[in-house]
Amino acid sequence: MSSDPNDSAANAGDADGIVARFEADALGIADLDALEELRASYLGRKRGAVTALFQALRELDGDAKRAAGAAANRARQQIGARLEQIETELRSAATASREQAELVDVTLPAIPDNLGGLHPITQTLQEIQNVFVSMGYGVVDGPEVETDWYNFGALNFPEEHPARDEQDTMRLAGDLLLRTHTSPVQIRYMEQHQPPLAIIVPGRVYRRDTPDATHNPMFVQCEGLLVDTDITLADLKGTLDHFAKALFGPGTKTRFRPGYFPFTEPSAEVDATCPACHGDGCRVCKGSGWVELLGCGMVHPALFENVGYDPTKVQGFAFGMGVDRIAAVRYGLRDIRAYYDNDLRFLRQFTS
């Protein structure tokens, strides 16, 4: 660069002096506010020392102007770079100190949950419902106080027959009783609706059993009823096999044995491979590898007659399961009185 040495020297001297003064001032900068103040006093539009150098260029021309301009630019660059450096340092120091101050112990316990939960029977019932609802079944309920007719007569229980004793009944006044099963709802529903129909019926039922490890005077059943023109026992097998697999897992097998219920003919008892041991035998299945799942059968024609259907035109199947017992199998529960003790130490284990 060639210029007037005096002029350029004088300007260069001013610029160097400003840079040197800046360097000295910069040493004391401890925070971003002070930094902005510093920036303003050197690069600020109004009172910046470097800005003044540029303003002074207006008084010069020729080589002197070029030399002084170069020196001013150099000073602006040096100061600018230094300011940027200081800012970066200050910002990272501020971040570090904030991070230090706001350190979180991520292993500290969380704020405790405020969750309650659903009863294990409700949870199991929900799963049962889900299986059948996904197949197109409706879910309905009915009264818990029933007449003798709906609980027994309409379901083809002969008058004064021991089959009635097998469901030891809690009676109220007159011919009213606490329903011993959810099956009366089959009759009530068919009386109100025409086939085809597909429903399940969950609900509480009552038997005169003293509470012990395997009995309660109150428990929950879920009934199923499918009526159409051409439903077969093979359809019942297929449906319940599907249900067992959905409930206990795809590896589950089912076994149909002849059974007796006044309201179905043919009737069957269905076992499923034990979900605890998958059929090898364990304490849940008492070593047999099988657990009783439910009772079922083809709807007895007498029921169709009792509700005004033509039994030569419709066929259907029905099934009924003890939700308490199925839940006991699923959870390996030994004493089903626990369901109605409502002990929170028990209930809290069924996180849903």
Add this chain to the structure above:
Amino acid sequence: MRFSRNWIAAYTDLPEGTALHEAMSMLGLVVDDARPHGDDVTLDLDFPSNRPDAMNHLGIAREMALSANQPLRTPTVEFPVDPAVASAELTRVELRDPACVRFLGRVAIDVSVGPSPQWLCDRLEAIGLRPINNVVDITNFVMWEMGRPMHAYDMDKLRGDGLIVRRATSGEKLVTLDDIERELSAEDLVIADHERVVGLAGVMGGNDAGVTETTRRVLLECAFFDAVTIRRMAKRHAMHTDASHRFERGLSAEGIDAAVERACGLLHELASATISVDSLDMTGALPEPRQIALRSNQIRALLGVDVEPTEVSRILSGLGFQLEATAEGFTATVPAPRVDVDREVDLIEEIARFYGYGNLPGTLPLVRSRTGGGLQPVLLDEMQLRTTAASMGFWEAMTFVFTSQTEQAPFAGESSAYVELANPLSEAFAVMHRNLTPGLLAAAGRNRSVGQQAIRLFEIGRTFVPQTGTAVGERRRMGLLATGEIAAPHWSADSRAASFSDVKGAVETLWKRMSWPELQWAAAPVEGIQTGTGAEISCEGSVVGFAGKIDPAVAATASVESDVWVAELDIEDFAGRERPALELAPLPRYPASERDVSLLVKNGTLYAGVTVALGAATDVPLADYRLLGLYEGDDLPDGTSVWTLRLTYRSSERTLTAEDIEVAHDSVVERLVKELDAERR
């Protein structure tokens, strides 16, 4: 019912070990238990109540043989008769009641009563019967072999000429074989001689005419009595015997002859008896044999599989049905003992049973329903209430619906009527509950007794209210209970005990979740609730429930010492309601401003006054308000406290100016001060 494996095996070959149980269960006979008994096995079978015909060793063997396609070895019966000995000349039997449909009597003389041979003792002992003497043992043996109850009388102990079947006269007495004196009623069907009752028909014989070591002449009785008559007698006398068990399930008039022949053969063989040449056969009106048409296409329609006619024939013939081929299939004549078979479908069940349920295919039907799938609205609502309550920290309880008046009365009121059980399990379960709260309180007590401190429970269930006559009203109710800490002490917060606001908040949240009409809360005396803490909850102008703190004296009866806050609501009229259509509000276009105000109010002032004051403030742009703080400090004048409210102002038309807000706020505060008789602080 107990059976002997060896005894069944005498008539057909059986699978070994547990394969036998498997084979039996696949026919519908569940082996509940199997215990070794010497070289025999005692099988405890769960017998379906519709098969009295098969509740015997030969009956089981018949089914096992048919199922395994094995031969059945029926015992041969051969014995000499003495033409000089005629039952009809030695005695008489008179039927005076139609409940005895048939009575077969036969005389055996020169009977040597003594112990039974070992094989017979073994048979009886294997099924839990005690051998008595050869004659009694033979009657028991034949009942358990062929299923026909039978009785042997010592003819020389009978007074007058033979037996009469009649109803007892009220007050007559009989000492039955179990040495218990029974007082008889006019409904009891009895076997009597000409002076006294000697047996309860179809239930148990009497001591007076029983066979003992000195007996020489025996009158065997095998009869068919009406099932209901026997059932009522057995119930009336609380006597459940092997005989009554069979009669009340239904036997038949046929099959008696074979059983008596069998017994006579054994009497001859084991007691060297001389058997009479004839029987006294007293028979009333016998039913015609039933004939049932069986259509081959119906077998397929019901089972979903074709069964070959030869297989149908093999199965039904093997069970004793007589078959005649028809164009559509068969006509089957039902063997008399099969009282369970009277429709085509019953025949098809028999075919399925022996075809093998396991051999049927499994198919998934096309599910068609005129009524649609999914939960009916009331069940959907109940489920939503449950999940909402659970998400608020309440655990679902299930309590028994039967309870005692003592437990219910504190909440139902002393004068309430209950639905009573006619045959309760115990006094503690004598009535149906009207309220859920007592059950929840009892559950809280049990939890307290096992050391649980923070207890929050809810239940949804039916309650039962007597109506006119014997009618019973069922109401769906929901109960909530909270006691102890709502929040346990924790590093992030202090503990807090349950309060009225917790149950009120839960109830309101539930109601809001269901979009049910708004609830009104009014201070009111409530049964079982501590005075001054009770609220009556109303909806649409009717009382629907209550809330408050259980009277400490009542809580103490359940061993709960801490404050127990409860709410209970009748949801019968709400669950399943159609939800109101959602009215979507546009989002606010202009900003809101908040102003707080503190008011010095006299204690006893109801917060409801705020609602009254602000509910009427429709002329100011008040968008929302809430109670921010309640302060009761020593620095306040006696009997006062400070309420701090936060009020939110917003206009839907423009941004409010500071002046707008000031004007509105002054107006609102003025109304509050007036309504609450408060002082602005």
